[in-house]
Amino acid sequence: RVRESAARIAGYFGYASCLRRLVELCDDEDDVVRRAAVEHLAGYDQRPAWSKVLETVESDSSATVRAAAARALGQTNSAEALAALVRATRDRNLWVRYFALRSLGRQGVPHADALTCLAECATRDDAPPVRIAAIDSLAALGSPTMSRVLFALAHDSDVDVACAAVAAMAKFAPAGSEPALRFALDSRDRRTVRAAFSTLASQRAEYAVSPIVAIARESRDDELRGDAVVALGRIGGRDNSRRVLRRSV
Secondary structure, three states, X not given: OHHXXXXXXXXXXXXXXXXXXXXXXOXXXXXXXXXXXXXXXXXXXXXHHHHHHHXXXXXXXXXXHHHHHHHHHOOOOOHHHHHHHHHHOOOOOHHHHHHHHHHHHHHOOOOHHHHHHXXXXXXXXXOHHHHHHHHHHHHHHOOHHHHHHHHHHOOOOOHHHHHHHHHHHHHOOOOOOHHHHHHHHOOOOHHHHHHHHHHXXXXXXXXXXXXXXXXXXXXXXXXXXXXXXXXXXXXXXXXXXXXXXXXXX
16 A cells, blocks of 8 residues: 555656656556556656556556556557557456547547547447447547447447437537437437437537427426427527427426
8 A cells, every 4th residue: 555655646746756666566566556556657758657558558467457557548649559559449358448448539539540449349349338438439539430330329229328329429510410319319218318309409400399399298207308498499599498388388
């Protein structure tokens, strides 16, 4: 615990005199110490620090330490970090894959290799949390070429994945999204419907006024009806809100 705390403090302040020792702690016998050390090497903008992070994400025996290294790599956008993160998305441990995908999104660079990797994981990974992380990172990068991936995922059999895809569409231009969003409005899952409300509102999608009005009139879920009114107000101003309120009363 003493070594762990020292690693966290040294890395937080970025003390140059502690860099060598912090790199050495990445080989400590205790995985909690190694995790703290590799996480806080991200506070050093120096080659020895990043070389050790890259080594750790590939070779450490502990999944929690590899995941920590993947998180750290989200704070740099070097070509080496990108390549290491793409490889980490194929790690046997789902949380290493999860944090590698999150880091690809945090890098903020829609590199072709990153986009291909994210699309593949969003579609094919066995673990729903990993797929959702990939979807969120696709949204963060916002490359127009990836919008069709989200359209397809709105029909996914896993409700959490479908809901994440619908929500992510708000980060993209609305062209081509209408069929997927209409499908989401017909969902029996209220989270998916609410995600569709939010995305449609952000797009100011006038075609959605009638189906949203129908949901507000027919639903017995007061919270869902309230969300419908808010969405209508954002899409078309007060007139749409008044329209649904009049009919509901």
